[in-house]
Amino acid sequence: MAQQPGPDKKTRRDLLAGGARLAGVVSVGSLLTALAKGSKSEPTVWQIDPEKCIHCEHCATECVVSPSAVKCVHSYAICGYCKLCFGLFLDKRTGNTITAENNRCPTDAIKRRYIEDPFYEMYIDESLCIGCAICVKGCNSFGNGSMNLQIRHDRCVNCNDCAIARVCPADAIMRVPVSRPYMIRTQPRG
Amino acid sequence: MLATAVLSVAIWAQEEQKRQPPPEFTSGYFPPTPTEPQPRLDTFAYVDVVLLIVVLSLTAWFLLRVRSRPMVRLLAIFSALYFGFYRLGCVCSVGSIQNVALALGDSNYALPLTVGAFFAIPLAFALFFGRVFCAAACPLGAIQDLVVLRPKQTSKTLDHILGVIPYLYLGLGVALAYTGAQFLICQFDPFISIYRLGGPQGVLLFGGAMLAIGTVIGRPYCRYLCPYSVLLRWASVLARWKVKITPGECLHCHLCADECPFGQIHPPTRFDPPTDLATARPRLIRSLIALPFLIVLFAWMGHALAPVVSRSHRDVALADRLWLEEKGRVRGTTEETDAFRAQALPNAEGYRRAVVARKRIDLAMTWLGVWFGIVIGGKLILLNVRRRREDYETDRSGCVGCARCYRSCPVEHERLGWITLE
Structure with a gap:
């Protein structure tokens, strides 16, 4: 029973454990300091790069938030204000009236407002938008590319592993620093 | 010849039609800026x-x-x-x-x-x-x-x-x-x-x-x-500091071990069946010898599996498909290859990325194999190592600290003044 320590006595094992604990704290701490890479280590959020996006409709279905946290965002500054907006109207349509058979948008989320002849302002009702990118395809195929999908951060729950990014065929969803959380186009598409 | 000319004019016209320069408004209208709802994460994190x-x-x-x-x-x-x-x-x-x-x-x-x-x-x-x-x-x-x-x-x-x-x-x-x-x-x-x-x-x-x-x-x-x-x-x-089941002297009543839903309480070693040293020692030596062989075996397996695993990487999958399309072995394109071409990059760039990914995956899979070898070999060794326990003790690494065992201990009941032990 000589090795049995008293309640207050430190055994060699305790001492070794203490040393190992210290080593553990120091190694985890230094690993993280090395990985933080200085000022770059800002929290990140997910965002869609409009230059890479191919408007494939996965954003509407893959997001863990329902309806999707991805919405169409309209960059008014580069919009052509077309009366016959390619995002609003189908190219094969029965007439130029805003009706279900002429509209691209399946949920009627694109609205327009008369500005002056012949210009109309298009705007998105985000409560209706499901992020299907059908209008984005229209605008980016025939128009200026002012309508683009963006992850809306009031809805995005910022999953550690974005479920849409996992399936995005264009690899267009990336981590961006939280201080610059949007990638809204400022130039018409190239 | 004529058809080509007409076609190119048509394409040119279409190209021209594509862009609408942002208008200059005369009514004093100014384009609004899109809203940018900010992430909640900032402070919440x-x-x-x-x-x-x-x-x-x-x-x-x-x-x-x-x-x-x-x-x-x-x-x-x-x-x-x-x-x-x-x-x-x-x-x-x-x-x-x-x-x-x-x-x-x-x-x-x-x-x-x-x-x-x-x-x-x-x-x-x-x-x-x-x-x-x-x-x-x-x-x-x-x-x-x-x-x-x-x-x-x-x-x-x-x-x-x-x-x-x-x-x-x-x-x-x-x-x-x-x-x-x-x-x-x-x-x-x-x-x-x-x-x-x-x-x-x-x-x-x-x-x-x-x-x-x-x-x-x-x-x-x-x-x-x-x-x-x-x-x-x-x-x-x-x-x-770790979970100490009994606040006083252990009565060796086994109640705590029955209570633990995760099987992480071990009885004193003297209740174990006696170990036969004649068979236990060779077994330990055998498992020690097996360790390096297991490591090499699994490392080789990891390396061998790397090409298969790498196909799950998006760069490699894309390059495979690009190659098939380039050689005309498949018909049509996929969303992935369309997106790649939309970036106006040469196929060689896609292949280059795939080679980089392949190399990394090969290295990672080999190390993964080394890890598998260490884990399985280490487990075999640890199965032959025994620690002496005087009393009922929680597993040093397995105990999740749910505190269920305390309430099963009669000594704890006495501490709380519910019962008196003789």
Whole structure:
């Protein structure tokens, strides 16, 4: 029973454990300091790069938030204000009236407002938008590319592993620093 | 000739038609700027870290000092509600392993401070107080602990075999995150869909099954899958203060071992059947000799499997398809190859990226094999090593600190003044 320590006595094992604990704290701490890479280590959020996006409709279905946290965002500054907006109207349509058979948008989320002849302002009702990118395809195929999908951060729950990014065929969803959380186009598409 | 000319004029006209220069308005209208709702994360992430520290400290206090199961349970309910249902389970410490691995592998990815904190703080606490994170702060552990209704003891053999899985899962998760292939651990997190009240059907079913199994076999995810538990196990072996079942002298009544739903209480070694040294010693020597062979074997297997595994990487899959399309072996294109061409990059760039990815995956898979060898060989060795126990003790690395054993101990009942022992 000589090795049995008293309640207050430190055994060699305790001492070794203490040393190992210290080593553990120091190694985890230094690993993280090395990985933080200085000022770059800002929290990140997910965002869609409009230059890479191919408007494939996965954003509407893959997001863990329902309806999707991805919405169409309209960059008014580069919009052509077309009366016959390619995002609003189908190219094969029965007439130029805003009706279900002429509209691209399946949920009627694109609205327009008369500005002056012949210009109309298009705007998105985000409560209706499901992020299907059908209008984005229209605008980016025939128009200026002012309508683009963006992850809306009031809805995005910022999953550690974005479920849409996992399936995005264009690899267009990336981590961006939280201080610059949007990638809204400022130039018409190239 | 004429047809080509007409066609090119038509294409030119179409090109021209594509752009509409932004108009100059005469009515004094000015284009509005799109709204940019800001992420909530900014402040919340720091609140989360503070709350994590608070919950861990309180758990350590209630578990080791006050010895109160109801309070530990209350903290677990809080974590399930806050980290789970309110914060929707992201970022969690279990998933943060992958962020650390990605930051190691990808020089463009900097580990966010809050994610680093979620990775390191539970480990630091485990170095001093054991797995208090598992006890009440982990939303995945909390939900499982709350559904333990009719626990049955599992067989030791099963425990040993299934207990290897977390080590392998950790290796795989780290390897895939390091190569930038995917975040496997997040993708197959069984409980996040429950906290989000929705998700992919398969994962929801997996979560439901885990909870159903969890009513009988306590904390199945923690014990047989959780990759973070591996790191916590290592840290908690060194814990300065750990769960001491009895507040006084152990009566060797076995009640605590029956109470533990996770089979993590071991009887004193003198109750074990006597070990036959004549067979035990050669067995230990054999397993020691086997270790290097296992490492080499698994490393070779990892290397051999690398080409197959690399096909799951998006760069490699894209390059394979591009090659097939270029050689005309398949008809049509995929969304992926269309997107690649839309970037106006040469195919060679796609192939170059695939070669880079392949190399990384080959290296990662070989190291993964080394890891598998160490884990399986190490397990064989540890099966032959015995530690002497005088009394009933909790497993140094396996105890999750749920505090159930306290209330089973007659000595504890006496301490609380419920009974008097002779």
